[in-house]
Amino acid sequence: MFVEGRIFDFFALLISTGLMGIFMSLARKGMEINVRPIPGFEAIDEAVGRAAEMGKPLHFTPGFGGLVAATFAGLEVLSHVTKLAAQYDVRLIVTVSQPETFAVTEQVMKQAYLDAGKPEAFRPEDCRFISTDQWAYASGVIGVLYREQVASNIMIGQFAAEALILAEAGSTVGAIQIAGTTNAYQIPFFVVACDYVILGDEMFAAGAHFSKNEYHLGSLRAEDIVKALCIGFMIVGAIMVTSGSDALVTLLSK
Amino acid sequence: MFAKRTLPTIIAFVCGITVVIAYFFNIPAIQSLAQGILRWQAVIAVFALGLGAVNIIRVHVNNIRRSQGTNIYSLALLITFVITIFVGVFLGQNSNAYKFIFDYINVPTGSAIFSLLAFYIGTAAYRAFRAKNVEAAILLITGCIVMLGRVPIGAKILPVSVPLTNWIMSVLNVGGQRGVMIAGAIGFIAVSLRIIVGLERRSYGGE
Numbered sequence: 147m148f149v150e151g152r153i154f155d156f157f158a159l160l161i162s163t164g165l166m167g168i169f170m171s172l173a174r175k176g177m178e179i180n181v182r183p184i185p186g187f188e189a190i191d192e193a194v195g196r197a198a199e200m201g202k203p204l205h206f207t208p209g210f211g212g213l214v215a216a217t218f219a220g221l222e223v224l225s226h227v228t229k230l231a232a233q234y235d236v237r238l239i240v241t242v243s244q245p246e247t248f249a250v251t252e253q254v255m256k257q258a259y260l261d262a263g264k265p266e267a268f269r270p271e272d273c274r275f276i277s278t279d280q281w282a283y284a285s286g287v288i289g290v291l292y293r294e295q296v297a298s299n300i301m302i303g304q305f306a307a308e309a310l311i312l313a314e315a316g317s318t319v320g321a322i323q324i325a326g327t328t329n330a331y332q333i334p335f336f337v338v339a340c341d342y343v344i345l346g347d348e349m350f351a352a353g354a355h356f357s358k359n360e361y362h363l364g365s366l367r368a369e370d371i372v373k374a375l376c377i378g379f380m381i382v383g384a385i386m387v388t389s390g391s392d393a394l395v396t397l398l399s400k
Numbered sequence: 401m402f403a404k405r406t407l408p409t410i411i412a413f414v415c416g417i418t419v420v421i422a423y424f425f426n427i428p429a430i431q432s433l434a435q436g437i438l439r440w441q442a443v444i445a446v447f448a449l450g451l452g453a454v455n456i457i458r459v460h461v462n463n464i465r466r467s468q469g470t471n472i473y474s475l476a477l478l479i480t481f482v483i484t485i486f487v488g489v490f491l492g493q494n495s496n497a498y499k500f501i502f503d504y505i506n507v508p509t510g511s512a513i514f515s516l517l518a519f520y521i522g523t524a525a526y527r528a529f530r531a532k533n534v535e536a537a538i539l540l541i542t543g544c545i546v547m548l549g550r551v552p553i554g555a556k557i558l559p560v561s562v563p564l565t566n567w568i569m570s571v572l573n574v575g576g577q578r579g580v581m582i583a584g585a586i587g588f589i590a591v592s593l594r595i596i597v598g599l600e601r602r603s604y605g606g607e
Contacts, residue, residue, distance in 0.1 A: 149426055156424045162589055170599075212445075215591035216584075218600060245448035248455065271459045275452035279506070281513035289473070307517065314520040328584035330577040338528035346580040350587035353600075361599045365590040372586050 153400045161375075166368040173364030179354075181366065186324050186344035187355045190227060193298035193322050198234040202297035205239050207287060207312070208251065209327065210280060211304025212244045216328045219349040220303030221254050223326075226356040227300060228258035232267050240273045241290055243283040248275040284308035288315040295319055301336075302326040302349060313339035409598030416596035456481065480505075542568060 148156065173179055197204040206227055208220035224240065231238040240255060242248040252273045259268040276286035288311065291299060299316035301309075302325065309325075309332035316323045317339050325336040326344025336343045350369070353362035383394045415437045421427070422434030460474035467474075487497045531537040548554035549565025594600040 147425055147427075149424055152424050159420075159424075159589065162586070163593055166590055166593055215588040218591050218595065219587070242452075244445075245450075245452040246445050248452050249448045270455070271462050273455070274459055275455040278449075279510065281510035285509075285513050307514070310520050310524060311513065311516055314524060328580065328587070330580040330584075333580065335524065338524045347583035347587040350591060361594060365594060369583075369586050369590050372589075373583055376582055376586070 151399060154398050162368070162372045165371055166365045169368040169371075170361050170364035173360040173367070177364075179363040179367050181351055181354050181363070184344060184348050184351060184355060186326060186342040186348070187223075187352065189322075189324050189342040190223070190300065191230065193300060193324055194227065194230040194234055194236055196322050197231075197236045197297035200297040203237040203239050203294050204231055204298045204300070205241070205287075205291060205294070205296040205316075205321070206300045207241045207243075207303070208247060209301065209303030209305045210243045210283060210308060211247070213246050213250065214304055216304040216349060217247055219352050220326075221251060222352040222356070223300070223302045223349075224251065225254050225258045226352070228255050229262045232259050232262035232264045235267075237269075238272060239290060239294060239296070241276050241283075241287050242274065243276055243280075244278060245275060248273070280306065280308055284311045287312050291315045291319050291321065296321050299323045300325075301340075302344060302352075305329055305332045305336075307332075310335035310339060316340075413596055413598065416592070420596075453481075 169177075169179075194204060204227070206224055208217050208224065211217045228238055230236075238255075240251055242251050252270070255273050256265070256268050259265050274286075274290070276283045287308075290296075291312075292315065296316070296319060299312075299319075299321040301312060301316075301323070305312075305325075305327040306329065309327065309329070313323060313325060313336055323340035324342045324344070325340040326349045327333060327336065328346050328349060330346070333343065333345060347369070351362075351366055353359050354366045379394070383398075386392075386394050418430060418437060419434045422431045457478070460471075460478050463471045463474040464478070484501055487495065487501060491497050525543070528536070529540045529543055531540050545558075545561050546565050546568055548558050548561035549568075554561050591600065
Protein backbone atom coordinates (compact mmCIF):
# COMPACT_ATOMS: atom_id res chain seq x y z
CA MET A 147 0.00 0.00 0.00
CA PHE A 148 2.84 2.39 0.87
CA VAL A 149 5.19 3.64 -1.82
CA GLU A 150 8.53 1.92 -1.16
CA GLY A 151 10.87 3.88 1.13
CA ARG A 152 8.24 6.36 2.32
CA ILE A 153 6.78 4.67 5.41
CA PHE A 154 9.02 6.51 7.87
CA ASP A 155 8.49 9.78 5.97
CA PHE A 156 4.72 9.36 6.28
CA PHE A 157 4.81 8.87 10.04
CA ALA A 158 7.30 11.71 10.45
CA LEU A 159 4.90 13.99 8.55
CA LEU A 160 1.99 12.71 10.62
CA ILE A 161 3.82 13.45 13.90
CA SER A 162 4.93 16.91 12.69
CA THR A 163 1.39 17.74 11.55
CA GLY A 164 -0.07 16.45 14.81
CA LEU A 165 2.34 18.58 16.86
CA MET A 166 1.49 21.64 14.79
CA GLY A 167 -2.22 21.03 15.27
CA ILE A 168 -1.77 20.60 19.05
CA PHE A 169 0.33 23.75 19.48
CA MET A 170 -1.92 25.85 17.25
CA SER A 171 -4.83 24.78 19.41
CA LEU A 172 -2.88 25.53 22.63
CA ALA A 173 -1.87 28.95 21.29
CA ARG A 174 -5.53 29.68 20.51
CA LYS A 175 -6.38 28.80 24.11
CA GLY A 176 -3.90 31.39 25.38
CA MET A 177 -0.60 29.53 25.76
CA GLU A 178 2.15 32.15 25.87
CA ILE A 179 4.67 31.75 23.05
CA ASN A 180 7.49 34.25 22.72
CA VAL A 181 9.33 34.95 19.47
CA ARG A 182 12.93 36.10 19.87
CA PRO A 183 13.71 39.38 18.10
CA ILE A 184 14.99 38.78 14.56
CA PRO A 185 17.23 41.71 13.49
CA GLY A 186 16.17 41.42 9.83
CA PHE A 187 12.50 41.87 10.69
CA GLU A 188 13.25 44.64 13.20
CA ALA A 189 15.16 46.50 10.45
CA ILE A 190 12.14 46.66 8.15
CA ASP A 191 10.80 49.75 9.97
CA GLU A 192 14.22 51.35 9.47
CA ALA A 193 14.21 50.51 5.75
CA VAL A 194 10.76 52.01 5.20
CA GLY A 195 11.63 55.02 7.37
CA ARG A 196 14.80 55.64 5.36
CA ALA A 197 12.83 55.60 2.09
CA ALA A 198 10.33 58.07 3.63
CA GLU A 199 13.11 60.41 4.80
CA MET A 200 14.94 60.32 1.47
CA GLY A 201 11.76 60.64 -0.59
CA LYS A 202 12.84 57.67 -2.69
CA PRO A 203 11.03 54.41 -3.46
CA LEU A 204 11.32 51.12 -1.63
CA HIS A 205 11.86 47.92 -3.61
CA PHE A 206 10.65 44.45 -2.63
CA THR A 207 10.99 41.14 -4.45
CA PRO A 208 9.81 37.69 -3.34
CA GLY A 209 12.45 36.10 -5.56
CA PHE A 210 12.57 33.73 -8.46
CA GLY A 211 10.36 30.98 -7.02
CA GLY A 212 6.81 30.07 -7.89
CA LEU A 213 4.20 29.62 -5.20
CA VAL A 214 6.44 27.71 -2.79
CA ALA A 215 6.63 28.05 1.00
CA ALA A 216 9.55 30.51 0.85
CA THR A 217 7.57 32.76 -1.48
CA PHE A 218 4.59 32.70 0.90
CA ALA A 219 6.94 33.70 3.72
CA GLY A 220 8.14 36.57 1.53
CA LEU A 221 4.55 37.61 0.81
CA GLU A 222 3.86 37.63 4.54
CA VAL A 223 6.65 40.18 4.93
CA LEU A 224 5.41 42.08 1.86
CA SER A 225 2.02 42.51 3.47
CA HIS A 226 3.65 44.17 6.50
CA VAL A 227 5.98 46.28 4.32
CA THR A 228 3.05 47.46 2.18
CA LYS A 229 1.09 48.58 5.24
CA LEU A 230 4.11 50.52 6.52
CA ALA A 231 4.71 52.05 3.07
CA ALA A 232 1.06 53.12 2.90
CA GLN A 233 1.30 54.60 6.39
CA TYR A 234 4.42 56.67 5.57
CA ASP A 235 3.39 57.50 1.97
CA VAL A 236 6.40 55.68 0.56
CA ARG A 237 6.26 54.41 -3.02
CA LEU A 238 6.68 50.64 -2.97
CA ILE A 239 7.85 48.88 -6.15
CA VAL A 240 7.48 45.10 -6.21
CA THR A 241 9.10 42.93 -8.88
CA VAL A 242 7.97 39.37 -9.51
CA SER A 243 9.36 36.62 -11.72
CA GLN A 244 6.60 34.03 -11.92
CA PRO A 245 3.12 34.72 -13.30
CA GLU A 246 1.26 32.78 -10.61
CA THR A 247 3.23 34.63 -7.92
CA PHE A 248 2.43 37.91 -9.67
CA ALA A 249 -1.33 37.34 -9.41
CA VAL A 250 -1.07 36.57 -5.68
CA THR A 251 1.41 39.40 -5.01
CA GLU A 252 -0.89 41.96 -6.59
CA GLN A 253 -3.76 40.69 -4.43
CA VAL A 254 -1.62 40.79 -1.26
CA MET A 255 -0.62 44.40 -1.99
CA LYS A 256 -4.21 45.48 -2.71
CA GLN A 257 -5.40 43.90 0.54
CA ALA A 258 -2.55 45.49 2.55
CA TYR A 259 -3.32 48.96 1.16
CA LEU A 260 -6.99 48.35 2.00
CA ASP A 261 -6.07 47.26 5.56
CA ALA A 262 -3.95 50.40 5.93
CA GLY A 263 -7.00 52.48 4.96
CA LYS A 264 -5.46 53.73 1.70
CA PRO A 265 -6.78 51.54 -1.13
CA GLU A 266 -6.31 54.44 -3.58
CA ALA A 267 -2.53 54.43 -2.88
CA PHE A 268 -2.11 51.09 -4.71
CA ARG A 269 -0.58 51.70 -8.14
CA PRO A 270 -0.95 48.62 -10.39
CA GLU A 271 2.18 49.61 -12.37
CA ASP A 272 4.28 49.34 -9.19
CA CYS A 273 3.61 45.60 -8.93
CA ARG A 274 5.68 44.47 -11.89
CA PHE A 275 5.90 41.09 -13.55
CA ILE A 276 9.42 40.95 -15.01
CA SER A 277 10.08 37.59 -16.67
CA THR A 278 10.06 33.86 -16.01
CA ASP A 279 13.60 33.71 -17.42
CA GLN A 280 16.11 33.84 -14.55
CA TRP A 281 18.56 36.28 -16.16
CA ALA A 282 15.89 38.45 -17.73
CA TYR A 283 14.37 38.73 -14.23
CA ALA A 284 17.78 39.63 -12.78
CA SER A 285 18.44 42.30 -15.41
CA GLY A 286 14.90 43.67 -15.00
CA VAL A 287 15.34 44.03 -11.23
CA ILE A 288 18.80 45.63 -11.69
CA GLY A 289 17.15 48.10 -14.08
CA VAL A 290 14.48 48.99 -11.52
CA LEU A 291 17.08 49.44 -8.74
CA TYR A 292 19.23 51.75 -10.89
CA ARG A 293 16.51 53.74 -12.65
CA GLU A 294 14.36 54.30 -9.57
CA GLN A 295 17.41 54.85 -7.28
CA VAL A 296 15.69 53.00 -4.47
CA ALA A 297 16.45 53.92 -0.86
CA SER A 298 15.80 50.42 0.48
CA ASN A 299 15.83 46.99 -1.08
CA ILE A 300 14.07 44.02 0.56
CA MET A 301 14.54 40.56 -0.96
CA ILE A 302 12.77 37.79 0.92
CA GLY A 303 11.71 34.53 -0.72
CA GLN A 304 13.16 31.89 -3.02
CA PHE A 305 16.43 32.92 -4.66
CA ALA A 306 18.93 31.09 -6.84
CA ALA A 307 22.06 32.18 -8.71
CA GLU A 308 20.66 35.69 -9.30
CA ALA A 309 20.86 36.44 -5.55
CA LEU A 310 24.34 38.00 -5.60
CA ILE A 311 23.64 39.99 -8.79
CA LEU A 312 20.58 41.59 -7.19
CA ALA A 313 22.29 42.19 -3.84
CA GLU A 314 25.35 43.80 -5.44
CA ALA A 315 23.15 46.03 -7.64
CA GLY A 316 21.30 47.16 -4.49
CA SER A 317 24.61 47.78 -2.74
CA THR A 318 25.86 49.84 -5.71
CA VAL A 319 22.86 52.21 -5.57
CA GLY A 320 23.47 52.63 -1.83
CA ALA A 321 20.23 51.05 -0.69
CA ILE A 322 19.82 49.61 2.80
CA GLN A 323 19.33 45.91 2.12
CA ILE A 324 17.41 43.21 3.94
CA ALA A 325 17.46 39.73 2.44
CA GLY A 326 16.29 36.26 3.35
CA THR A 327 16.17 32.87 1.69
CA THR A 328 16.09 29.19 2.59
CA ASN A 329 18.54 28.35 -0.20
CA ALA A 330 21.67 27.44 1.77
CA TYR A 331 23.92 28.11 -1.24
CA GLN A 332 22.74 31.73 -1.59
CA ILE A 333 22.75 32.75 2.09
CA PRO A 334 26.55 33.48 2.10
CA PHE A 335 26.09 35.87 -0.84
CA PHE A 336 23.37 37.74 1.01
CA VAL A 337 25.50 37.81 4.16
CA VAL A 338 28.37 39.56 2.39
CA ALA A 339 26.29 41.96 0.27
CA CYS A 340 23.34 42.93 2.51
CA ASP A 341 22.95 44.90 5.74
CA TYR A 342 20.56 42.42 7.39
CA VAL A 343 20.00 38.76 6.56
CA ILE A 344 17.12 36.58 7.65
CA LEU A 345 18.74 33.16 7.84
CA GLY A 346 16.93 30.15 6.41
CA ASP A 347 13.87 29.14 8.39
CA GLU A 348 13.77 32.47 10.30
CA MET A 349 11.72 33.61 7.30
CA PHE A 350 8.86 31.39 8.38
CA ALA A 351 8.57 33.32 11.63
CA ALA A 352 7.39 36.41 9.72
CA GLY A 353 3.69 35.83 10.41
CA ALA A 354 4.32 35.18 14.10
CA HIS A 355 6.67 38.16 14.37
CA PHE A 356 4.48 40.78 12.68
CA SER A 357 0.91 39.75 13.35
CA LYS A 358 1.37 37.65 16.53
CA ASN A 359 -1.21 35.37 14.92
CA GLU A 360 -1.80 32.43 17.28
CA TYR A 361 -1.79 29.85 14.43
CA HIS A 362 1.64 31.08 13.34
CA LEU A 363 2.92 31.19 16.92
CA GLY A 364 1.65 27.66 17.58
CA SER A 365 3.17 26.21 14.43
CA LEU A 366 6.44 28.00 15.19
CA ARG A 367 6.63 26.29 18.59
CA ALA A 368 5.84 22.92 16.95
CA GLU A 369 8.59 23.56 14.34
CA ASP A 370 11.07 24.07 17.19
CA ILE A 371 10.05 20.78 18.78
CA VAL A 372 10.35 18.92 15.45
CA LYS A 373 13.80 20.49 15.00
CA ALA A 374 14.78 19.27 18.49
CA LEU A 375 13.55 15.76 17.56
CA CYS A 376 15.66 15.88 14.36
CA ILE A 377 18.73 16.89 16.38
CA GLY A 378 18.00 14.02 18.78
CA PHE A 379 17.78 11.57 15.85
CA MET A 380 21.08 12.87 14.47
CA ILE A 381 22.91 12.46 17.78
CA VAL A 382 21.46 8.97 18.42
CA GLY A 383 22.14 8.01 14.79
CA ALA A 384 25.75 9.19 14.95
CA ILE A 385 26.33 7.21 18.17
CA MET A 386 24.64 4.08 16.77
CA VAL A 387 26.53 4.17 13.45
CA THR A 388 29.82 4.80 15.29
CA SER A 389 29.15 1.78 17.50
CA GLY A 390 28.38 -0.38 14.44
CA SER A 391 24.58 -0.48 14.51
CA ASP A 392 22.62 0.46 11.39
CA ALA A 393 19.18 -0.04 12.98
CA LEU A 394 18.26 3.66 12.76
CA VAL A 395 19.50 3.93 9.18
CA THR A 396 17.32 0.92 8.26
CA LEU A 397 14.34 2.48 10.05
CA LEU A 398 14.77 5.79 8.21
CA SER A 399 15.00 4.07 4.83
CA LYS A 400 11.76 2.09 5.36
CA MET B 401 -17.05 35.84 0.61
CA PHE B 402 -17.60 32.23 -0.57
CA ALA B 403 -15.78 32.76 -3.89
CA LYS B 404 -12.93 34.70 -2.33
CA ARG B 405 -12.29 32.75 0.84
CA THR B 406 -14.20 29.46 1.25
CA LEU B 407 -13.87 28.14 -2.32
CA PRO B 408 -10.07 28.62 -2.57
CA THR B 409 -9.69 26.97 0.85
CA ILE B 410 -11.76 23.95 -0.25
CA ILE B 411 -9.81 23.66 -3.53
CA ALA B 412 -6.45 23.99 -1.73
CA PHE B 413 -7.48 21.37 0.86
CA VAL B 414 -8.73 18.80 -1.68
CA CYS B 415 -5.77 19.28 -4.06
CA GLY B 416 -3.19 19.36 -1.25
CA ILE B 417 -4.47 16.23 0.49
CA THR B 418 -4.77 14.34 -2.82
CA VAL B 419 -1.17 15.10 -3.82
CA VAL B 420 0.12 14.17 -0.33
CA ILE B 421 -1.78 10.85 -0.35
CA ALA B 422 -0.51 10.08 -3.87
CA TYR B 423 3.07 10.69 -2.70
CA PHE B 424 2.86 8.15 0.13
CA PHE B 425 0.37 5.51 -1.05
CA ASN B 426 0.16 3.27 -4.11
CA ILE B 427 -3.48 3.91 -4.94
CA PRO B 428 -3.83 4.14 -8.76
CA ALA B 429 -7.02 6.25 -8.70
CA ILE B 430 -5.53 8.84 -6.32
CA GLN B 431 -2.23 8.87 -8.21
CA SER B 432 -3.94 9.54 -11.53
CA LEU B 433 -6.02 12.29 -9.84
CA ALA B 434 -2.80 13.84 -8.46
CA GLN B 435 -1.24 13.76 -11.94
CA GLY B 436 -4.32 15.58 -13.24
CA ILE B 437 -4.00 18.22 -10.50
CA LEU B 438 -0.34 18.76 -11.35
CA ARG B 439 -1.27 19.17 -15.06
CA TRP B 440 -3.95 21.70 -14.06
CA GLN B 441 -1.31 23.62 -12.14
CA ALA B 442 0.51 24.19 -15.45
CA VAL B 443 -2.74 25.26 -17.16
CA ILE B 444 -3.50 27.80 -14.40
CA ALA B 445 0.07 29.14 -14.60
CA VAL B 446 -0.48 29.80 -18.33
CA PHE B 447 -3.56 31.90 -17.52
CA ALA B 448 -1.50 33.80 -14.96
CA LEU B 449 1.13 34.38 -17.66
CA GLY B 450 -1.53 36.29 -19.59
CA LEU B 451 -1.98 38.57 -16.55
CA GLY B 452 1.80 39.05 -16.45
CA ALA B 453 1.90 39.97 -20.14
CA VAL B 454 -0.86 42.55 -19.64
CA ASN B 455 1.13 44.00 -16.71
CA ILE B 456 4.31 44.27 -18.82
CA ILE B 457 2.41 46.11 -21.57
CA ARG B 458 0.72 48.44 -19.06
CA VAL B 459 3.98 49.32 -17.24
CA HIS B 460 5.96 50.01 -20.41
CA VAL B 461 3.19 51.86 -22.28
CA ASN B 462 2.93 54.14 -19.21
CA ASN B 463 6.73 54.60 -19.25
CA ILE B 464 6.67 55.64 -22.92
CA ARG B 465 3.67 57.94 -22.37
CA ARG B 466 5.32 59.66 -19.37
CA SER B 467 8.62 60.12 -21.17
CA GLN B 468 6.79 61.34 -24.32
CA GLY B 469 8.38 58.66 -26.48
CA THR B 470 11.99 59.13 -25.32
CA ASN B 471 12.11 55.94 -23.22
CA ILE B 472 13.86 53.73 -25.76
CA TYR B 473 14.22 50.76 -23.39
CA SER B 474 10.48 50.41 -22.90
CA LEU B 475 9.96 50.91 -26.64
CA ALA B 476 12.58 48.23 -27.45
CA LEU B 477 10.92 45.87 -24.97
CA LEU B 478 7.45 46.33 -26.49
CA ILE B 479 8.72 45.93 -30.06
CA THR B 480 10.65 42.71 -29.26
CA PHE B 481 7.67 41.49 -27.21
CA VAL B 482 5.33 41.86 -30.21
CA ILE B 483 7.85 40.39 -32.69
CA THR B 484 8.54 37.34 -30.49
CA ILE B 485 4.82 36.65 -29.97
CA PHE B 486 4.17 37.08 -33.71
CA VAL B 487 7.02 34.73 -34.67
CA GLY B 488 6.08 32.15 -32.02
CA VAL B 489 2.36 32.11 -32.85
CA PHE B 490 2.40 32.45 -36.65
CA LEU B 491 5.72 30.87 -37.69
CA GLY B 492 5.96 28.29 -34.88
CA GLN B 493 8.61 27.47 -32.32
CA ASN B 494 10.56 25.32 -34.81
CA SER B 495 10.88 28.11 -37.35
CA ASN B 496 14.27 29.58 -38.22
CA ALA B 497 13.15 33.03 -37.08
CA TYR B 498 12.19 31.72 -33.63
CA LYS B 499 15.45 29.76 -33.34
CA PHE B 500 17.36 32.91 -34.36
CA ILE B 501 15.68 34.92 -31.57
CA PHE B 502 16.43 32.20 -29.05
CA ASP B 503 20.01 31.31 -30.10
CA TYR B 504 21.31 34.77 -31.01
CA ILE B 505 19.40 37.12 -28.67
CA ASN B 506 17.98 35.25 -25.68
CA VAL B 507 20.91 32.92 -24.92
CA PRO B 508 23.74 35.49 -25.33
CA THR B 509 21.97 38.18 -23.27
CA GLY B 510 21.26 35.60 -20.55
CA SER B 511 24.90 34.50 -20.58
CA ALA B 512 26.04 38.14 -20.37
CA ILE B 513 23.98 38.70 -17.20
CA PHE B 514 25.21 35.39 -15.75
CA SER B 515 28.82 36.41 -16.43
CA LEU B 516 28.32 39.46 -14.19
CA LEU B 517 28.44 37.02 -11.27
CA ALA B 518 32.20 36.60 -11.68
CA PHE B 519 32.77 40.33 -11.11
CA TYR B 520 30.17 40.61 -8.37
CA ILE B 521 31.78 37.70 -6.49
CA GLY B 522 35.05 39.67 -6.61
CA THR B 523 33.53 42.88 -5.20
CA ALA B 524 31.50 40.98 -2.59
CA ALA B 525 34.58 39.01 -1.51
CA TYR B 526 36.57 42.26 -1.22
CA ARG B 527 33.98 43.68 1.18
CA ALA B 528 33.59 40.42 3.12
CA PHE B 529 37.32 39.81 3.53
CA ARG B 530 37.99 42.82 5.73
CA ALA B 531 38.84 41.68 9.24
CA LYS B 532 36.65 44.22 11.09
CA ASN B 533 35.74 41.86 13.93
CA VAL B 534 36.38 38.32 15.15
CA GLU B 535 33.73 36.74 12.87
CA ALA B 536 35.06 38.59 9.81
CA ALA B 537 38.62 37.54 10.71
CA ILE B 538 37.54 33.87 10.95
CA LEU B 539 35.80 34.24 7.56
CA LEU B 540 38.93 35.80 6.07
CA ILE B 541 41.24 33.05 7.35
CA THR B 542 38.85 30.25 6.31
CA GLY B 543 38.33 31.88 2.89
CA CYS B 544 42.09 32.12 2.32
CA ILE B 545 42.63 28.45 3.28
CA VAL B 546 39.80 27.27 0.98
CA MET B 547 41.05 29.42 -1.91
CA LEU B 548 44.55 28.01 -1.51
CA GLY B 549 43.24 24.47 -1.21
CA ARG B 550 41.15 24.79 -4.38
CA VAL B 551 43.88 25.98 -6.77
CA PRO B 552 46.72 23.72 -8.01
CA ILE B 553 49.47 26.07 -6.84
CA GLY B 554 47.95 26.16 -3.33
CA ALA B 555 49.32 22.68 -2.56
CA LYS B 556 52.84 23.93 -3.38
CA ILE B 557 52.55 27.11 -1.30
CA LEU B 558 50.84 25.53 1.72
CA PRO B 559 50.52 21.72 1.46
CA VAL B 560 48.28 21.48 4.52
CA SER B 561 45.67 23.70 2.79
CA VAL B 562 44.34 20.79 0.66
CA PRO B 563 43.33 18.39 3.48
CA LEU B 564 42.20 21.38 5.58
CA THR B 565 39.99 22.60 2.71
CA ASN B 566 38.48 19.14 2.29
CA TRP B 567 37.70 19.04 6.01
CA ILE B 568 36.19 22.56 6.04
CA MET B 569 34.03 21.80 2.99
CA SER B 570 32.88 18.30 3.99
CA VAL B 571 32.40 18.83 7.73
CA LEU B 572 31.84 22.50 8.64
CA ASN B 573 30.23 23.57 5.37
CA VAL B 574 28.03 20.51 4.84
CA GLY B 575 27.00 20.53 8.51
CA GLY B 576 25.89 24.16 8.34
CA GLN B 577 24.09 23.72 5.03
CA ARG B 578 22.23 20.63 6.21
CA GLY B 579 21.11 22.52 9.31
CA VAL B 580 19.64 25.26 7.13
CA MET B 581 18.04 22.70 4.79
CA ILE B 582 16.45 20.61 7.56
CA ALA B 583 15.09 23.68 9.37
CA GLY B 584 13.85 25.08 6.04
CA ALA B 585 12.09 21.80 5.20
CA ILE B 586 10.29 21.84 8.58
CA GLY B 587 9.22 25.42 7.88
CA PHE B 588 7.97 24.33 4.44
CA ILE B 589 5.81 21.64 6.09
CA ALA B 590 4.33 24.20 8.51
CA VAL B 591 3.49 26.73 5.78
CA SER B 592 2.07 24.04 3.48
CA LEU B 593 -0.08 22.67 6.29
CA ARG B 594 -1.45 26.14 7.07
CA ILE B 595 -2.26 26.67 3.37
CA ILE B 596 -3.95 23.27 3.00
CA VAL B 597 -6.19 23.80 6.02
CA GLY B 598 -6.92 27.42 5.07
CA LEU B 599 -5.07 29.17 7.89
CA GLU B 600 -2.79 31.09 5.51
CA ARG B 601 -5.48 33.34 4.06
CA ARG B 602 -2.93 35.88 2.94
CA SER B 603 -1.95 33.42 0.21
CA TYR B 604 -5.23 34.27 -1.48
CA GLY B 605 -4.81 37.93 -0.67
CA GLY B 606 -7.17 37.59 2.28
CA GLU B 607 -6.95 39.55 5.51
